[in-house]
Amino acid sequence: MEKTRIQKIIADSGLCSRRKAEELISAGRVTVNGRPCGLGDKADASRDVIAVDGKALSAPSGQKRYIMLNKPRGYVTTMSDEQGRKTARELLCGVSERVVPVGRLDRNSEGLLLFSNDGEFVNEITHPSHHVSKTYRVTIDGRVSEEQLMRLSAGVELDDGKVTAPCSVEVLSEEPDRTVLRFVIKQGLNRQIRRMCAAVGLQVGRLRRVAIGGVRLGMLKPGEWRDLTKEELRVLRSAIGKSSKNR
Numbered sequence: 001m002e003k004t005r006i007q008k009i010i011a012d013s014g015l016c017s018r019r020k021a022e023e024l025i026s027a028g029r030v031t032v033n034g035r036p037c038g039l040g041d042k043a044d045a046s047r048d049v050i051a052v053d054g055k056a057l058s059a060p061s062g063q064k065r066y067i068m069l070n071k072p073r074g075y076v077t078t079m080s081d082e083q084g085r086k087t088a089r090e091l092l093c094g095v096s097e098r099v100v101p102v103g104r105l106d107r108n109s110e111g112l113l114l115f116s117n118d119g120e121f122v123n124e125i126t127h128p129s130h131h132v133s134k135t136y137r138v139t140i141d142g143r144v145s146e147e148q149l150m151r152l153s154a155g156v157e158l159d160d161g162k163v164t165a166p167c168s169v170e171v172l173s174e175e176p177d178r179t180v181l182r183f184v185i186k187q188g189l190n191r192q193i194r195r196m197c198a199a200v201g202l203q204v205g206r207l208r209r210v211a212i213g214g215v216r217l218g219m220l221k222p223g224e225w226r227d228l229t230k231e232e233l234r235v236l237r238s239a240i241g242k243s244s245k246n247r
Contacts, residue, residue: 003042006030009050013057029053033100034126046098047079049122054129056119065097066233067115068215072222077104077113088113091223102126103134103212106191111136111209112217114228124240125213131186132239135211136193137172141203144171144179148200152183156199162189164196178205213239 010021010030024030025039031051032043043050050057071077075088079100088101092115102114103126116122125132152169168184183193194204210217214235220226228236 003044006032006037006041006043006050007039009043009045010052010057012045015052015057024052044098046117047100049100049119051119051123054123054127056123063097064118064121065095065099065116066118066121066228067092067095067099067225068217068220068228068232069113069115069225070217070220070222071105071110071113073108073110076107077101089115092225095225103188104190105209106194109194109207109209110222111207112212112215113209114212115225125236126188128188130240132213132236133184133186133211134188134209134213136183136185137208137210138181138183138193138197138204139206140179140181140197141205142177142179143174144181144202148202151200152196156196158189158192158195158199164189164192212236 007018007021007025010016010024011018015021016024021030022039025037028036029052030037032041032048034049037043069088069091071088071091075086075091077088079087079089081087085107088105089099092099095115097117099115099117100122102116102122105111105113114125124130149169149171153167155164155166157163165185165187167186168182170182172180172182185192189195193207197204215228215232
């Protein structure tokens with residue numbers, strides 16, 4: 001689908017006039033898929049999440065979909081890829097709605113990935129201020145020392161100078177050549193767990209996300225998807241509400 005200038009998309013949504021939308025963009029108050037945009041930028045309203053002051057534009061009229069996918073390794077999370085790599089969206093066979101990924105999993109990571117065409121829902125789950133927890137099962141090459149566990153839990157300085165927030169890290173199993181850890185984090189920094197492990201001298205062999213905000217991947221097989229249940233949506237919205245009250 002042909003892309004449209006972002007100020008027109010905002011105006012068409014009924015939020016404000018096109019001139020006011022241009023002022024908002026110039027002031028840095030508009031993002032597309034979480035990234036600031038400029039006046040000349042374009043987007044696809046049916047695919048991209050456009051937010052003003054952190055609040056996403058309403059989803060287009062019609063049925064709202066909330067989907068979980070078990071993303072296999074080798075798929076990127078972007079809606080399209082200039083390098084021709086496989087995208088996770090391609091796995092959603094039979095989904096006619098223009099759903100977008102809720103957050104990201106890097107190409108070599110796997111597990112729970114949510115999709116939706118509800119822009120407000122996408123923004124609430126991914127916005128840093130909501131601190132929605134994400135749980136990962138991480139296989140480390142070799143052994144992990146108590147000191148390394150303590151550093152990971154307390155927060156470490158990453159390669160770009162950012163310091164991660166305290167999180168939960170526990171050992172699930174230990175063997176001479178590998179250690180399986182469970183991470184529960186409430187941040188969403190790019191490739192965060194891999195970079196955290198690298199900062200303390202650990203090599204990640206496998207990384208799998210198993211839960212988001214209390215909703216678990218369960219027995220869904222790699223490459224398969226299903227719609228979230230009403231109870232799962234309730235759990236996610238409850239997690240957003242609780243974290244908002246605790247800010």
